[in-house]
Amino acid sequence: MLKQYSYSIKRLIMLIDVSIILFSYCLASCIRFGMGGLGFKNLIWILLISSLVIPACFTIQGLYNFRYKTFGQALNRIMIAHCINLMVVALISYMWNIRHFSRFFMITFILVSISIHSLSRLWIKGILNHFRLRGYNYRRTLIVGISDTAHRIILGIEKNAHWGLRIIGIIKEGGEDDSYFLSIFKKYPILGKFKDLKTILLSEAVDNVIFCPHKKTITDLKSIILDIESMGISSHVAIPNPAVKISTTFLGTIDGIPLITYHPLKLTPFDIMIKNLVDTIGGIIGCFILFIMYPVIGLAIKLESPGLVLFKQKRMGENGRIFTLYKFRSMYQDAEEHKKELLKKNQLEGAVFKIKDDPRITVVGRFLRKFSLDEWPQFINVLKREMSLVGTRPPTLGEVEKYDMWHKRRLSMKPGLTGLWQVNGRNTITNFDEIVKLDLKYIDNWSLLYDFYILGKTVFVALQRKGAY
Numbered sequence: 058m059l060k061q062y063s064y065s066i067k068r069l070i071m072l073i074d075v076s077i078i079l080f081s082y083c084l085a086s087c088i089r090f091g092m093g094g095l096g097f098k099n100l101i102w103i104l105l106i107s108s109l110v111i112p113a114c115f116t117i118q119g120l121y122n123f124r125y126k127t128f129g130q131a132l133n134r135i136m137i138a139h140c141i142n143l144m145v146v147a148l149i150s151y152m153w154n155i156r157h158f159s160r161f162f163m164i165t166f167i168l169v170s171i172s173i174h175s176l177s178r179l180w181i182k183g184i185l186n187h188f189r190l191r192g193y194n195y196r197r198t199l200i201v202g203i204s205d206t207a208h209r210i211i212l213g214i215e216k217n218a219h220w221g222l223r224i225i226g227i228i229k230e231g232g233e234d235d236s237y238f239l240s241i242f243k244k245y246p247i248l249g250k251f252k253d254l255k256t257i258l259l260s261e262a263v264d265n266v267i268f269c270p271h272k273k274t275i276t277d278l279k280s281i282i283l284d285i286e287s288m289g290i291s292s293h294v295a296i297p298n299p300a301v302k303i304s305t306t307f308l309g310t311i312d313g314i315p316l317i318t319y320h321p322l323k324l325t326p327f328d329i330m331i332k333n334l335v336d337t338i339g340g341i342i343g344c345f346i347l348f349i350m351y352p353v354i355g356l357a358i359k360l361e362s363p364g365l366v367l368f369k370q371k372r373m374g375e376n377g378r379i380f381t382l383y384k385f386r387s388m389y390q391d392a393e394e395h396k397k398e399l400l401k402k403n404q405l406e407g408a409v410f411k412i413k414d415d416p417r418i419t420v421v422g423r424f425l426r427k428f429s430l431d432e433w434p435q436f437i438n439v440l441k442r443e444m445s446l447v448g449t450r451p452p453t454l455g456e457v458e459k460y461d462m463w464h465k466r467r468l469s470m471k472p473g474l475t476g477l478w479q480v481n482g483r484n485t486i487t488n489f490d491e492i493v494k495l496d497l498k499y500i501d502n503w504s505l506l507y508d509f510y511i512l513g514k515t516v517f518v519a520l521q522r523k524g525a526y
Contacts (some may be wrong), residue, residue: 289469343436387422448473
């Protein structure tokens with residue numbers, strides 16, 4: 058698996074490297090020919106070759122795979138890559154008899170490029186260490202089984218922090234020697250036994266489950282793996298023979314131990330990085346608009362009814378992460394206390410509550426809901442990376458308690474400000490299972506273009522006030 062979590066970082070670093078090559082070329086051109094010199098255009102072929110050769114050499118030497126242990130090793134490989142690039146440029150210049158070539162320019166370009174690439178590696182290493190030490194961008198991982206294989210995997214995870222994995226606990230198969238556990242696995246809590254695994258996954262925030270079976274076979278694990286997949290959680294099996302093909306799988310290793318990964322999401326780490334970038338930009342724009350409208354809406358809410366301007370509620374996010382959702386308050390302050398009285402009037406079937414002409418809604422709140430303005434503070438959640446611009450509807454904790462096993466897969470992605478349910482019927486769809494099917498359709502067919510389509514349709518639906526109450 059677990060190499061896939063560093064792919065996004067590798068691509069980003071490669072983009073930085075190409076940008077450094079471009080900057081070094083421009084700087085060397087200014088030093089040699091001055092601003093606007095003809096040398097910039099005449100030697101553009103060197104830039105094109107270098108932009109291909111240097112990243113290729115970095116890839117071959119492992120500079121994108123974190124194989125180097127020290128800065129000295131990285132610097133040595135950076136210098137080797139530039140020497141190879143120099144030889145390729147010189148060879149092409151000789152074979153094609155290219156007249157536009159400057160030795161001074163080439164030396165300046167190489168020295169500048171080596172210097173900036175070296176500094177960038179120091180900076181990137183420092184940034185990654187900074188975020189890793191503060192616990193950002195990690196995947197909560199559960200180890201199932203107590204064995205030598207599990208021990209090696211744990212050591213591999215501990216030695217390779219850039220994988221972004223954090224072990225939250227261990228599940229015992231049952232019948233293992235406790236003294237073996239206490240001597241090797243004492244750093245991590247025992248969360249239960251194998252028979253408790255489903256219950257633990259429903260109650261804990263878990264992103265990955267790694268099976269290190271001591272007694273059980275792949276056949277024994279098949280049913281639980283299918284259950285885990287239906288919940289939207291990645292599972293991995295450490296096995297001596299990786300020749301197994303079940304559902305959507307791919308092979309990987311941890312410290313040389315083969316793993317088969319059963320991954321329920323279609324998104325690659327690079328897709329997630331792009332989606333997060335779009336969310337960040339959208340979150341900044343949305344929060345700026347929120348800052349402008351807040352005084353007007355806040356005053357209107359306060360004038361009609363006492364209480365806070367913002368309504369805060371605990372919701373469940375990606376793979377069981379609990380966060381505080383923000384909305385403009387559209388109900389009277391004691392609305393939650395009267396909810397039980399209205400449950401019998403619920404117009405939606407299943408684990409969700411909604412009624413038309415809710416008596417708890419204020420006049421201002423009804424206006425806010427009609428134009429979806431009450432949802433605007435959720436841009437704060439988007440900027441905090443708890444939600445996405447487009448995703449699934451964020452459920453309350455009480456709703457999740459009523460979920461069937463397959464319902465939980467809708468939590469395998471971040472919840473969104475909008476989604477397929479909101480733009481395809483919203484409150485006209487009264488069956489919760491149908492809402493979940495729309496969420497799973499979005500998860501299985503995600504693309505950046507699909508997100509933009511949903512965002513565009515959301516604006517249209519909001520202006521038409523379809524299904525809003």
